[in-house]
Amino acid sequence: MADRQEKAYKKICEISKHARLLQGISSLLQWDQETYMPDGAAAIRAEQVEAMAGLIHRERTGRKFSRALSALIDLSTGEVAEELSSEQVAALKEWRRDYLQAKALPAKFVEKFAKTTAEALIVWREAKKTSTFALFSPFLEKIVAMAREQADLLGYAEHPYDALLNLYEPDMTTKEIELLFSRLRKGLTPLIKKIADRPPVDTRFLFGEWEKEKQLAFSWKLLDAIGYEREKGRLDLSAHPFSSASHPTDSRITTRLHPHSLMSNIFAVLHEVGHALYEMGLPPEEYGTPLGEARSLGVHESQSKWWETRIGGSRPFWEHFFPLLQETFKGQLDHLSLDLFYGAIHKVAPSFIRIEADELTYSLHVVLRFELERQLIDGSLQPREVPDAWNAQMETLLGIVPKNHAEGCLQDIHWAMGSFGYFPSYTLGNLYAAHLFEGFAKEHPEWETRIAVGQLSFVRQWLHERVYRHGRRYATQELLQRATGQAFSPDPYLRYLNDKYTHLTSP
């Protein structure tokens, strides 16, 4: 590399690292907001978050950054300078993507969007509480109009929804999601039908009074076994569980202690630790470059789903942990068999609320949202028509119709936040996880025996090798291919669900 190029690369790294530091600080502001911040501080916190967002945006779109970047990569064509290592080329391509994305939206638009969604969030909360779509409707109109404008500003090749999708899942297209989701739907519908014909599963023993200290103690048993590094993380309480990382050495999670449900905290912890391990496993020496960042929202979600469903929903896992759970809640689960317990935590039944849905019907909730979003963005569905479209789709997909909009089209926060294109990531996460898992199981055919005796570190080790340490080095499809030797397909997920739910003994 020529001197001038080396200098430019160093400059990019320097600015990017600085922006990343600020982003980590933003994460802490939000973590604090959800955990320990006094309620009265909400207004000033919003201003602090906004100030940080402004600074980060300015650094990432500033002239110093774009000048250095242009010296090494053509911003319009993506062509890179010679004599760069393959890692540098990969990093530059990602930097360029981020830059173009950030630059595409004028500050005025970003501010207006932020203001509109801030107002919409307040109205949405009220609308949900009173189940009044009419209240939220004018805001949904505005937000959909802005999301369509956003898609135009970001640019796209085929479908405007592609542009929004790519905010969360780079390179993914609407067409591909349609294909994936249609195969998923075809695979899931008969399976759900089959299970619906079985006698209902009794889950009452999962509800009761579960002492808080014991719930937390059990959470830590799980976290320790999984290899969550205590000196680099925390477990706190918040209204909605989340994970928050500002660096591989500071990757925190929260959980929620449900007043009655035993499994709520357990699955939240398993889910969030998946996110946290990914962040902990990103290469610290690449901190500040794209190679030190998580690949995509879908890949992130694959990591949480991995621990929540593939490990934490596996029978060998509970062969080891169920006795420990019984011991923790001595006197409350004593005479329960593992089969009964395992059957109960896998109960399948169509329901209205996505975040409470079981593993099988969950994907259909996402399919529904994707369908509506795509139509809203391409203009074939009007915001005011959402309630009817929602209910009709619910009936088609799950055979049930919500009694009110609070448990229907008003249930999720995403649209009020303006996050169109986000929902598919949830299901992509499941698909990616299943794809990865087949590779893992092939390399570790003994995985069930090992997990059944509480060995889990080899699982994390495999993910570290195949996913964590690469950051954004490879595009998602390449990452998945390299990890398993197979091109990505939705088949592993369908195989997994069919296999698991067909063999589940109905108690």
Add this chain to the structure above:
Amino acid sequence: MADRQEKAYKKICEISKHARLLQGISSLLQWDQETYMPDGAAAIRAEQVEAMAGLIHRERTGRKFSRALSALIDLSTGEVAEELSSEQVAALKEWRRDYLQAKALPAKFVEKFAKTTAEALIVWREAKKTSTFALFSPFLEKIVAMAREQADLLGYAEHPYDALLNLYEPDMTTKEIELLFSRLRKGLTPLIKKIADRPPVDTRFLFGEWEKEKQLAFSWKLLDAIGYEREKGRLDLSAHPFSSASHPTDSRITTRLHPHSLMSNIFAVLHEVGHALYEMGLPPEEYGTPLGEARSLGVHESQSKWWETRIGGSRPFWEHFFPLLQETFKGQLDHLSLDLFYGAIHKVAPSFIRIEADELTYSLHVVLRFELERQLIDGSLQPREVPDAWNAQMETLLGIVPKNHAEGCLQDIHWAMGSFGYFPSYTLGNLYAAHLFEGFAKEHPEWETRIAVGQLSFVRQWLHERVYRHGRRYATQELLQRATGQAFSPDPYLRYLNDKYTHLTSP
């Protein structure tokens, strides 16, 4: 005000508010570091703190800011433009002071200073642990040299120590501190001598096993009674108690639950809440201007000392709270009389460690540090001579000589941090508090009766009216004069100590 001036004033406010937001974020980073941050995150946190400091410094010394400031106040003479309100004039003078102070130190110097003190801190910890002054000595040499350079860069009229003093206490001079401290010393020495002749006070009942939950519950009883607003604050645990405010609506404190000492947490809470109430009481509408900031470190310390010693060290306070304390620790303090308790918490005896010293001898610890600092800065004392000078002064002032340097000249963190000029604020806090208290007692001659029945909100109200709401509107001396109608003098403090400790019945 002319249009151009109005525009300039608005610009100053805008930049200043933005910098203040960032400063609040820095406070949160440090609060988190001392309370909940995982240990492993220390390195990245240091980088985050540094990044924020850099941003804040850049905003406060940037050309946009100085240009707007210059339009309204002459940066070299301090002469202000016409047609400004008295509040605006006050704010501009403070902005100019801050600007000149920040601008005086070149970035290179600030970085080198930060680097040197960061290294020194590590060495100091080791030196203190092993009581080896020789280890710390070369770093003290460097830091003193840099502090002297700092004084030169900042500029001063008479004594180089003035420049350092003014970092914490604007307008204060070395000469005035000498005067104040010499009167204090003359007043305290005979009083301490008199008390030393009394029979020793038994304080053993203040040490034992005090349940953590009960300690915290009692802390909250105090905080609620004092009027600390729960929705704008928090009480957490940290190794060293501190207060941390990022806004009047987010003013947090921490305490330490000592394994054996009952009063450690109680006095820490009373001290820190004094700081926190001051921050909570700053005018929110002035947030971002100097009128929304605390006057000085000395005035801040007067607020903590007020609640710790003047209220929390008063007999009527314990007339109300001692029964509650007994109730909280049922079975542990039952047969103790208020007199015995009150005598015990006011035990006076010369000791080596400043932060454990009683109210009377504490000031002499500060006098000692001031004397050494002044000589180190004017060059009449060499860093390597510090241990001997320390021990000699200890003997003169308190009649005792430390057995080792850990309980002597290595005990405090301040010099390793490069904070020369800081120590006097502790004693100024006591002097200011006493001065203010005479004004308060004159206006509320019934204060003892009211406090004895647990009424405390009128105390906070008085401070709000006389201190909190003014921010940096008036110089310290004017603030003190306006609050009480009297020119500031050290007499009230000596009167208070004489009166209190002469009348304390020795049990």
